[in-house]
Amino acid sequence: MQKEKDKAKENFEEYRIDLRQKDAPKEFYNILGDIGQDLPKPIDDTGESFALLQKVLPKGVLELEFSDKDHIPIPEEIRDKFKMVNRPTPIIRARQLEAHFGNKVKIYMKMEGFTYVGSHKINSSIPQAYYAKADGAKFVTTETGAGQWGSAVALAASLFGLESKIFMVKVSYAGKPYRRYLMNMFGGEVHPSPSELTGFGRGILRKEPDSPGSLGMAITDAVEYAKEHGGKYVVGSVVNSDLMFKSIAGLEAKKQMESIGEDPDYVIGCVGGGSNYAGLAYPFLEEELKAGKIRRRYIAAGSAEIPKMTKGKYEYDYPDTGKVLPQLKMYTVGHDFVPPPIYAGGLRYHAVAPSLSLLMSKGIVEARDYDQNESFRYAKLYSKIEGYVPAPETSHSFPIIEEIAKKAGSKKPVVLMSFSGNGMLDLANYAEAFGFDAAQKGAGKQ
Ligand SMILES: *Cc1c(COP(=O)(O)O)cnc(C)c1O
Numbered sequence: 001m002q003k004e005k006d007k008a009k010e011n012f013e014e015y016r017i018d019l020r021q022k023d024a025p026k027e028f029y030n031i032l033g034d035i036g037q038d039l040p041k042p043i044d045d046t047g048e049s050f051a052l053l054q055k056v057l058p059k060g061v062l063e064l065e066f067s068d069k070d071h072i073p074i075p076e077e078i079r080d081k082f083k084m085v086n087r088p089t090p091i092i093r094a095r096q097l098e099a100h101f102g103n104k105v106k107i108y109m110k111m112e113g114f115t116y117v118g119s120h121k122i123n124s125s126i127p128q129a130y131y132a133k134a135d136g137a138k139f140v141t142t143e144t145g146a147g148q149w150g151s152a153v154a155l156a157a158s159l160f161g162l163e164s165k166i167f168m169v170k171v172s173y174a175g176k177p178y179r180r181y182l183m184n185m186f187g188g189e190v191h192p193s194p195s196e197l198t199g200f201g202r203g204i205l206r207k208e209p210d211s212p213g214s215l216g217m218a219i220t221d222a223v224e225y226a227k228e229h230g231g232k233y234v235v236g237s238v239v240n241s242d243l244m245f246k247s248i249a250g251l252e253a254k255k256q257m258e259s260i261g262e263d264p265d266y267v268i269g270c271v272g273g274g275s276n277y278a279g280l281a282y283p284f285l286e287e288e289l290k291a292g293k294i295r296r297r298y299i300a301a302g303s304a305e306i307p308k309m310t311k312g313k314y315e316y317d318y319p320d321t322g323k324v325l326p327q328l329k330m331y332t333v334g335h336d337f338v339p340p341p342i343y344a345g346g347l348r349y350h351a352v353a354p355s356l357s358l359l360m361s362k363g364i365v366e367a368r369d370y371d372q373n374e375s376f377r378y379a380k381l382y383s384k385i386e387g388y389v390p391a392p393e394t395s396h397s398f399p400i401i402e403e404i405a406k407k408a409g410s411k412k413p414v415v416l417m418s419f420s421g422n423g424m425l426d427l428a429n430y431a432e433a434f435g436f437d438a439a440q441k442g443a444g445k446q
Pocket residue numbers: 119120121148149236237238270271272273274275276277346347391393394420421422
């Protein structure tokens with residue numbers, strides 16, 4: 001009888017797990033002091049890159065970059081802006097996907113696509129815009145690939161009354177206009193990179209006028225422009241401070257999972273530079289690192305076309321093509337690696353954040369790489385059965401669930417995944433990958 005009741009309860013459980021805005025986390029989590037080993041120090045081999053960073057990064061961000069304090073109070077104004085852009089995001093139980101995997105796993109999605117910009121990237125652009133303003137800046141600069149980070153910066157800057165100058169990788173600028181228009185709607189100013197506005201960009205364009213650009217080049221453009229014109233540069237992934245800001249997602253998720261009496265056995269997500277995954281996973285890792293015993297499994301996936309996760313070397317490398325930034329010890333395929341044109345623009349970065357790399361090297365975080373075809377199959381399936389279109393980047397996490405489901409025993413493992421973004425502005429990419437237009441023509445002929 002009780003069993004039947006439990007079963008009925010299970011069937012009528014809710015899909016969405018909310019967190020009230022008044023219960024939102026009030027501190028960020030910084031993992032650096034808990035890893036039990038210092039992060040290998042950045043190397044300034046030009047003798048100029050530290051000075052450069054001191055000039056272009058907001059003071060508040062620089063301080064956090066080297067802090068090993070575990071809990072960092074979130075200033076009131078940042079918490080207010082988080083609420084404004086739709087945080088806390090809900091967790092959704094993906095019951096149809098569970099059914100697809102034979103009900104062998106419970107699947108919870110932390111829905112970062114529900115923020116107004118459609119991804120987790122607003123979690124860091126808001127704090128950075130806040131610290132840039134506190135530092136007296138009038139504008140911020142940054143780089144963007146597909147435009148997720150750029151749109152998050154454009155909105156955050158406007159919310160704090162700042163201008164934004166966004167250097168967008170040239171192929172994306174030309175080929176993916178919709179996020180560019182979104183940046184424009186949010187008040188951002190967008191320039192193709194390599195850019196005529198910087199000495200670095202002009203140098204590249206002189207040698208190679210048709211350069212398609214790359215994220216590494218766009219970083220150099222954005223840093224140089226901030227330096228020359230007195231703005232502040234904001235960083236979209238990889239660095240410690242950025243990962244700290246992104247922890248808001250995991251801190252919320254912990255409260256949400258606790259509120260329904262669930263504890264994830266697996267925490268999974270996709271990796272561009274690593275902040276999306278770290279943002280969800282680090283707050284869960286905290287208690288385990290502090291207790292000296294890892295009990296959950298942490299699995300992060302990149303793109304097999306840029307196989308830094310599984311084939312990268314753990315060594316010092318430049319975070320940018322222009323080599324103006326200090327070298328960091330990271331899993332990397334090389335700062336001059338030219339990635340093939342994949343649709344998950346946010347995964348094209350050549351290296352993994354230093355703290356995540358360190359956790360990978362210690363075996364605490366497991367690495368996977370999946371190719372586009374394998375990942376996109378799930379993007380389409382998820383859209384069809386769950387009714388929500390994932391970003392191409394996000395879809396690279398689904399094969400991890402398949403792996404877990406295949407190995408699952410009688411006790412259903414609980415999986416928590418970072419659903420890093422929404423794919424509504426990536427439909428053209430999906431259309432190309434799946435050949436929707438050709439299929440449509442074929443249908444017309446019949
Ligand atoms: C940027 C992006 C990623 C990758 O994020 P990192 O923090 O660089 O690892 C993943 N998903 C979406 C939707 C993104 O926009």
